[in-house]
Amino acid sequence: MNTEQQERRRFFRIEDKVNLVYKVVDENTVTALSHVSDDLLSNCSLAAALDAMSQEARIIGARLEKNQPEIFEYLKIIDTKINLLAQALTMQGNQFGEHDSRDVNISASGLAFAADEELQPGRFLEIRIMLTSCMAVIVAYGKVIYCQRNEEGGDYPYFVGVDYVNMKDDDRELLIKHVVKKQMQQIRESK
Amino acid sequence: MDIASLVGFLLGIGIIVAAIATGGDIMLFVNVPSLLIVLGGTFGVSLMRIPLSDFLRSFAILGKTFMNKSEDPASLIEDAVRLADVARKNGLLALESEEISNDFMKKGVNLCVDGHDPAFVKKMLQQEIDLMVSRNEAGQNMWKGVGDLAPAMGMIGTLVGLVQMLANMSDPASIGPAMAVALLTTLYGAIVANCFALPMVDKLANVLSYEKTNRELILDTISGIQEGMNPKVLEALLNSYLSEKKRLNNEEE
Numbered sequence: 001m002n003t004e005q006q007e008r009r010r011f012f013r014i015e016d017k018v019n020l021v022y023k024v025v026d027e028n029t030v031t032a033l034s035h036v037s038d039d040l041l042s043n044c045s046l047a048a049a050l051d052a053m054s055q056e057a058r059i060i061g062a063r064l065e066k067n068q069p070e071i072f073e074y075l076k077i078i079d080t081k082i083n084l085l086a087q088a089l090t091m092q093g094n095q096f097g098e099h100d101s102r103d104v105n106i107s108a109s110g111l112a113f114a115a116d117e118e119l120q121p122g123r124f125l126e127i128r129i130m131l132t133s134c135m136a137v138i139v140a141y142g143k144v145i146y147c148q149r150n151e152e153g154g155d156y157p158y159f160v161g162v163d164y165v166n167m168k169d170d171d172r173e174l175l176i177k178h179v180v181k182k183q184m185q186q187i188r189e190s191k
Numbered sequence: 192m193d194i195a196s197l198v199g200f201l202l203g204i205g206i207i208v209a210a211i212a213t214g215g216d217i218m219l220f221v222n223v224p225s226l227l228i229v230l231g232g233t234f235g236v237s238l239m240r241i242p243l244s245d246f247l248r249s250f251a252i253l254g255k256t257f258m259n260k261s262e263d264p265a266s267l268i269e270d271a272v273r274l275a276d277v278a279r280k281n282g283l284l285a286l287e288s289e290e291i292s293n294d295f296m297k298k299g300v301n302l303c304v305d306g307h308d309p310a311f312v313k314k315m316l317q318q319e320i321d322l323m324v325s326r327n328e329a330g331q332n333m334w335k336g337v338g339d340l341a342p343a344m345g346m347i348g349t350l351v352g353l354v355q356m357l358a359n360m361s362d363p364a365s366i367g368p369a370m371a372v373a374l375l376t377t378l379y380g381a382i383v384a385n386c387f388a389l390p391m392v393d394k395l396a397n398v399l400s401y402e403k404t405n406r407e408l409i410l411d412t413i414s415g416i417q418e419g420m421n422p423k424v425l426e427a428l429l430n431s432y433l434s435e436k437k438r439l440n441n442e443e444e
Contacts, residue, residue: 010280011280012279012281012282014282055420055421055424058424059424059427059428059431062411062428062431108279173419173421176279176419176421177418177419177420178419179282180278180279180283180416180417180418180419183282183283183284183306184283184303184307184417187283187284187304187306188307188308190306
């Protein structure tokens with residue numbers, strides 16, 4: 001396995017069905033870091049930002065759970081409320097249509113998805129993915145690594161492999177969590 | 192093996208024996224009926240206080256004070272970080288082939304690999320911790336009871352000896368030796384309680400607290416793995432289980 005392939009397989013991959021839209025962009029858009037660091041309050045980064053904050057809060061929360069369990073329970077309820085509000089905001093502002101659901105092979109380092117057009121390797125894409133496990137939308141830039149005919153046919157004649165470019169750490173964390181959750185669900189369903 | 196328990200016990204008994212030996216004939220302090228009253232009486236009455244299964248289990252729990260194999264939390268945290276990293280990079284099923292020395296952690300990881308719901312896993316592991324605590328507390332209570340009963344049985348033995356002595360006052364020469372034997376039971380009772388049972392209760396409480404903390408650390412580890420938590424965040428979370436000194440040492444390393 002060459003280095004590029006090894007790099008692509010840095011994180012575990014799962015088969016999933018997600019809402020996904022993409023558009024072709026030029027390389028400058030992808031490499032300009034200002035585009036990567038989205039506004040914290042935009043729909044797309046809200047879930048990731050909240051998740052990152054939850055990670056920080058967990059360290060304090062573990063101590064609080066032991067010393068003041070009632071306050072901890074109360075804060076957990078407030079946390080759930082905030083997450084529900086974030087999900088509602090995400091749902092309102094998303095740009096997904098009814099037919100954007102498609103089969104993907106997803107990991108925290110890359111994505112392969114069914115596409116209706118041929119995309120040449122080397123081209124850059126802006127991809128919006130809605131993760132059903134946490135109802136979060138991730139906006140990522142990616143470079144097409146391969147594009148092959150979809151043997152299974154269906155609505156999408158091609159299958160495109162993409163490597164994420166300049167992905168934010170918070171988004172990557174969210175993807176990893178989604179993959180772990182999804183794998184757990186798949187193991188349960190396979191029994 | 193917890194060498195401190197063994198050394199402490201041998202040292203405590205050894206010093207008493209040495210003190211007796213320097214004062215004269217050691218056999219003066221050996222009296223089988225007194226021993227039977229104290230040991231037999233204490234264990235007999237203990238059986239009245241608790242169920243037989245708890246009574247028998249308390250001896251196995253006592254073994255923990257001598258054969259304590261509690262792991263260093265720092266090594267558990269190392270394992271936790273490694274496992275969290277494997278789960279994120281290679282998937283949950285990859286955990287199956289990982290080497291895990293701690294049985295409780297292995298059980299938790301197996302539950303993860305089986306794809307059980309995080310809430311269910313947490314509940315199961317928490318239940319196991321609670322049961323472990325309750326079993327150990329039953330053992331502690333038994334030995335605490337021995338600590339309370341042994342001096343009381345010693346006192347009863349002394350009273351029995353005194354009654355026998357007073358019933359035989361016709362021979363003044365026998366009063367002294369009989370009185371000495373009567374007092375031996377009090378001595379045996381005090382030794383059983385203060386050189387063995389009560390220190391063991393404190394040691395058991397210590398071992399239990401250490402084991403409980405380690406298991407809670409493992410519980411957080413398993414929850415973190417199931418969440419796909421970043422290994423660095425998990426490490427920071429688990430470091431709160433370490434003493435401040437150990438935490439500082441780890442940070443320096």
